[in-house]
């Protein structure tokens with residue numbers, strides 16, 4: 001199953017995606033996570049040790065690899081390059097693995113439409129397509145905030161979208177926009193997850209504002225999430241209550257046939 005996580009900046013996309021990946025790996029799933037946010041920080045939400053990711057160059061910044069695979073030559077902008085570069089070895093070669101979770105840091109969101117017609121975009125687009133269509137594992141894509149990158153090209157083969165929303169009108173407005181966009185893009189299934197809830201009213205606020213969206217579950221506001229962030233570790237390793245909430249979300253996905 002291929003899942004993309006979207007929502008306004010700061011709502012908790014990375015936190016949720018990281019914890020879902022950890023839970024799925026513990027359950028024995030093969031899990032590949034993709035950090036498609038230029039401001040990459042999925043590694044710490046997954047609980048990867050700093051040393052493991054410090055030296056990792058995002059794929060978008062691997063110029064020699066991009067040139068090798070596409071045949072593009074530096075300084076020949078606008079020149080000819082391969083449109084179907086070899087990518088099938090990249091997920092295994094360039095990912096890092098910890099706690100059974102594979103992480104691939106892209107450094108950008110590949111775009112089919114709108115994005116630049118340049119070698120790095122062509123390579124990353126081909127890579128994303130390969131991962132979504134050919135790889136048989138749980139794929140979780142942690143997306144950049146904002147809507148510009150949500151194109152048919154970047155979402156076509158995603159099975160389900162999870163829109164994260166927190167109790168607040170700004171995040172709700174963004175979630176409503178994403179839902180409309182996802183429908184226009186014909187994303188198969190759109191789910192919601194509420195985050196940072198402090199009361200039953202928060203839950204009602206969110207679910208009523210997004211009526212028609214199925215909610216997989218909610219995460220409570222949790223000081224240990226902030227504490228984990230401060231320590232640079234995963235909240236998954238710090239808090240049993242939030243692990244329980246994540247479990248509920250995955251079990252719901254399983255009942256829906258998405259895991």
Ligand SMILES: Nc1ncnc2c1ncn2[C@@H]1O[C@H](COP(=O)(O)OP(=O)(O)O)[C@@H](O)[C@H]1O
Pocket residue numbers: 007008009010011012013014015016145195196197219220221222223225226229
């Ligand atoms: N359930 C929660 N309770 C408290 N703080 C949270 C919770 N979920 C996320 N946060 C905090 O909110 C901030 C943004 O979370 P993050 O996952 O980075 O959001 P996004 O990826 O959507 O930008 C982080 O500081 C994170 O620790």
Ligand SMILES: [Mg+2]
Pocket residue numbers: 013014015037041142
């Ligand atoms: Mg994030």
